[in-house]
Amino acid sequence: xxxxxxxxxxxxxxxxxxxxxxxxxxxxxxxxxxxxxxxxxxxxxxxxxxxxxxxxxxxxxxxxxxxxxxxxxxxxxxxxxxxxxxxxxxxxxxxxxxxxxxxxxxxxxxxxxxxxxxxxxxxxxxxxxxxxxxxxxxxxxxxxxxxxxxxxxxxxxxxxxxxxxxxxxxxxxxxxxxxxxxxxxxxxxxxxxxxxxxxxxxxxxxxxxxxxxxxxxxxxxxxxxxxxxxxxxxxxxxxxxxxxxxxxxxxxxxxxxxxxxxxxxxx
Amino acid sequence: xxxxxxxxxxxxxxxxxxxxxxxxxxxxxxxxxxxxxxxxxxxxxxxxxxxxxxxxxxxxxxxxxxxxxxxxxxxxxxxxxxxxxxxxxxxxxxxxxxxxxxxxxxxxxxxxxxxxxxxxxxxxxxxxxxxxxxxxxxxxxxxxxxx
Amino acid sequence: xxxxxxxxxxxxxxxxxxxxxxxxxxxxxxxxxxxxxxxxxxxxxxxxxxxxxxxxxxxxxxxxxxxxxxxxxxxxxxxxxxxxxxxxxxxxxxxxxxxxxxxxxxxxxxxxxxxxxxxxxxxxxxxxxxxxxxxxxxxxxxxxxxxxxxxxxxxxxxxxxxxxxxxxxxxxxxxxxxxxxxxxxxxxxxxxxxxxxxxxxxxxxxxxxxxxxxxxxxxxxxxxxxxxxxxxxxxxxxxxxxxxxxxxxxxxxxxxxxxxxxxxxxxxxxxxxxxxxxxxxxxxxxxxxxxxxxxxxxxxxxxxxxxxxxxxxxxxxxxxxxxxxxxxxxxxxxxxxxx
Ligand code: SF4
Ligand code: SF4
Ligand code: SF4
Ligand code: SF4
Numbered sequence: 001x002x003x004x005x006x007x008x009x010x011x012x013x014x015x016x017x018x019x020x021x022x023x024x025x026x027x028x029x030x031x032x033x034x035x036x037x038x039x040x041x042x043x044x045x046x047x048x049x050x051x052x053x054x055x056x057x058x059x060x061x062x063x064x065x066x067x068x069x070x071x072x073x074x075x076x077x078x079x080x081x082x083x084x085x086x087x088x089x090x091x092x093x094x095x096x097x098x099x100x101x102x103x104x105x106x107x108x109x110x111x112x113x114x115x116x117x118x119x120x121x122x123x124x125x126x127x128x129x130x131x132x133x134x135x136x137x138x139x140x141x142x143x144x145x146x147x148x149x150x151x152x153x154x155x156x157x158x159x160x161x162x163x164x165x166x167x168x169x170x171x172x173x174x175x176x177x178x179x180x181x182x183x184x185x186x187x188x189x190x191x192x193x194x195x196x197x198x199x200x201x202x203x204x205x206x207x208x209x210x211x212x213x214x215x216x217x218x219x220x221x222x223x224x225x226x227x228x229x230x231x232x233x234x235x236x237x238x239x240x241x242x243x244x245x246x247x248x249x250x251x252x253x254x255x256x257x258x259x260x261x262x263x264x265x266x267x
Numbered sequence: 268x269x270x271x272x273x274x275x276x277x278x279x280x281x282x283x284x285x286x287x288x289x290x291x292x293x294x295x296x297x298x299x300x301x302x303x304x305x306x307x308x309x310x311x312x313x314x315x316x317x318x319x320x321x322x323x324x325x326x327x328x329x330x331x332x333x334x335x336x337x338x339x340x341x342x343x344x345x346x347x348x349x350x351x352x353x354x355x356x357x358x359x360x361x362x363x364x365x366x367x368x369x370x371x372x373x374x375x376x377x378x379x380x381x382x383x384x385x386x387x388x389x390x391x392x393x394x395x396x397x398x399x400x401x402x403x404x405x406x407x408x409x410x411x412x413x414x
Numbered sequence: 415x416x417x418x419x420x421x422x423x424x425x426x427x428x429x430x431x432x433x434x435x436x437x438x439x440x441x442x443x444x445x446x447x448x449x450x451x452x453x454x455x456x457x458x459x460x461x462x463x464x465x466x467x468x469x470x471x472x473x474x475x476x477x478x479x480x481x482x483x484x485x486x487x488x489x490x491x492x493x494x495x496x497x498x499x500x501x502x503x504x505x506x507x508x509x510x511x512x513x514x515x516x517x518x519x520x521x522x523x524x525x526x527x528x529x530x531x532x533x534x535x536x537x538x539x540x541x542x543x544x545x546x547x548x549x550x551x552x553x554x555x556x557x558x559x560x561x562x563x564x565x566x567x568x569x570x571x572x573x574x575x576x577x578x579x580x581x582x583x584x585x586x587x588x589x590x591x592x593x594x595x596x597x598x599x600x601x602x603x604x605x606x607x608x609x610x611x612x613x614x615x616x617x618x619x620x621x622x623x624x625x626x627x628x629x630x631x632x633x634x635x636x637x638x639x640x641x642x643x644x645x646x647x648x649x650x651x652x653x654x655x656x657x658x659x660x661x662x663x664x665x666x667x668x669x670x671x672x673x674x675x676x677x678x679x680x681x682x683x684x685x686x687x688x689x690x691x692x693x694x695x696x697x698x699x700x701x702x703x704x705x706x707x708x709x710x711x712x713x714x715x716x717x718x719x720x721x722x723x724x725x726x727x728x729x730x731x732x733x734x735x736x737x738x739x740x741x742x743x744x745x746x747x748x749x750x751x752x753x
Binding site: 149150191200203206228254255261 | 358405
């Protein structure tokens with residue numbers, strides 16, 4: 001924690017960045033994102049196990065971007081997101097400084113982003129045991145059971161789009177779910193409308209999702225939508241050998257191909 | 268009781284499968300009339316949501332077909348399509364959509380007989396699987412407060 | 415109507431519930447499912463709970479459903495034929511166990527839907543609904559009903575208000591004619607009022623700000639740096655608005671299939687960037703801080719001014735639901751003090 005504050009102060013004082021995006025204490029024992037512009041305020045910054053939000057989300061937020069160069073406290077999923085956002089040309093590497101946080105919660109020094117890249121190549125990016133177990137359980141179900149599980153789990157969704165807004169890689173200003181000429185997804189937050197909305201989201205994040213879990217955490221109704229995108233992340237790895245966000249030059253999985261892509265179902 | 272006749276929507280590319288299906292006709296090969304063909308410029312254009320549109324509108328099964336690898340009129344459209352299907356098929360399966368109801372195939376402009384065979388076997392398979400009531404119920408299920 | 419006080423034994427509550435159900439009413443009551451308390455339609459009485467602080471979702475779905483089918487239509491060569499929905503089909507509904515803030519929430523909604531234009535969809539549902547309220551005996555630190563002119567035993571909005579007494583039986587306050595009809599139809603279940611006052615059986619919710627002061631401050635605060643400073647972390651989702659019992663924004667969309675279609679009214683949120691965007695691409699509320707300002711302004715400045723009602727009943731749902739800890743209470747306390 002002290003090391004984060006110290007580094008943040010250095011960066012602000014030396015004008016290398018104009019804002020530090022980090023975590024601060026919130027209400028009711030919650031933590032939340034903090035935007036420190038003045039080095040006198042760095043003592044607000046904290047880091048502990050409650051700090052799970054993927055702050056890379058704010059790198060593409062209009063009002064934050066416009067504050068100037070950004071220093072960001074980044075957990076491993078956030079670092080992967082940064083790589084994705086750079087690959088997808090949403091963030092310019094020269095505009096950010098990363099205050100990495102390793103698995104042990106300690107500050108990592110990244111003099112430049114290539115060091116972060118090499119750190120990530122070796123970092124543990126496995127899903128949590130809980131998510132892994134939930135996905136395995138789902139995979140073992142019969143088709144009918146899976147259908148029932150998802151159509152029921154998604155039935156309550158009221159399309160508040162908190163899952164989408166919380167996802168740093170759902171940055172489109174105009175989402176296909178809102179497109180009505182043609183109407184791809186039924187407008188209604190009904191079983192069918194919800195089912196297809198989440199199918200669309202999972203597909204659009206295939207090979208891009210960094211498995212941070214923020215979409216599921218954001219859902220006010222506790223719908224485990226992260227299990228959809230995380231599964232697709234696992235599948236991208238299995239089918240195409242791609243783990244998203246490990247370098248600043250990721251090829252987009254679904255807009256590329258290899259001649260030897262192996263399917264087992266096309267007649 | 269009359270036998271169940273599945274409704275099948277085929278999404279095919281203009282350059283190979285559509286031409287192939289045309290050849291089936293001009294060669295006077297008979298095949299199941301259950302299929303409704305929709306022509307696309309390229310398999311690369313077949314968005315995954317189009318398949319869902321077909322199910323939404325009552326299709327019991329779907330065929331997606333285009334040029335064999337390396338034969339794409341636009342050189343790589345079918346390779347892109349293949350990747351997308353590989354991912355999408357996994358997602359469908361994970362969400363409980365019956366992937367057996369979707370046939371993916373490569374049919375060239377010269378393979379009129381093969382097209383007939385693909386349609387016939389798909390139709391046979393779907394006759395056994397029966398109507399896709401699961402999805403149709405999902406579409407029909409309304410909202411509690413609807414008047 | 416003058417308020418009447420009666421006693422209803424715990425065991426009689428079940429009988430009342432069953433009677434209302436047997437009379438063909440749809441019942442909307444709180445039950446615990448997967449560890450969460452939410453209202454559901456027609457649960458069995460055994461499932462009904464009286465112990466929740468607040469549900470995640472509000473109860474506005476009963477009168478302002480997340481999807482309201484406004485009309486059905488068919489189009490062909492000869493033109494469009496429109497079929498109105500039959501509002502007479504709105505079922506009689508008993509809202510069972512709504513907390514006082516939620517009951518008051520309907521008044522806030524009414525001040526919008528029955529303001530200049532009278533919305534018949536809302537009105538029909540409202541007329542067919544009876545609210546059996548339930549006083550709160552516990553609260554959490556997101557609750558602030560007492561700061562917006564309500565309290566854990568407020569009768570405003572309920573037809574009958576139940577308060578659990580130390581004996582385990584319930585005090586029933588009969589507030590409206592609708593409430594009285596229910597009591598009269600089940601007179602055998604109600605007994606003479608107890609001596610015990612309800613006050614001792616209510617949660618203690620400390621008043622944390624003066625809403626009059628907030629309203630006053632907001633009048634000159636449109637350009638205040640407060641908005642930008644306090645909303646940088648807001649991610650512009652609709653969670654706060656969708657769980658809010660007093661948020662009434664909607665979007666109307668047509669959904670068509672071939673020649674037939676429905677015109678639907680769906681919930682919307684001022685927090686979405688798409689909410690105000692024009693066809694030209696211009697967006698009068700370009701950034702999130704302006705949208706957050708709108709949310710607070712609407713509830714605490716525009717509504718009191720135009721609708722003679724606050725747009726917030728202090729349930730704290732938005733604070734609990736917000737993924738990034740935008741706590742409305744914290745912000746209102748700060749707004750009471752801004753210059
Ligand atoms: S956050 Fe939850 S309720 Fe909101 S759109 Fe996503 S899944 Fe639906
Ligand atoms: S889809 Fe969910 S888990 Fe994946 S990157 Fe987005 S928020 Fe994180
Ligand atoms: S603004 Fe928040 S606290 Fe106020 S009524 Fe709505 S959800 Fe409840
Ligand atoms: S205040 Fe919270 S719930 Fe509301 S739009 Fe902002 S992030 Fe979403």
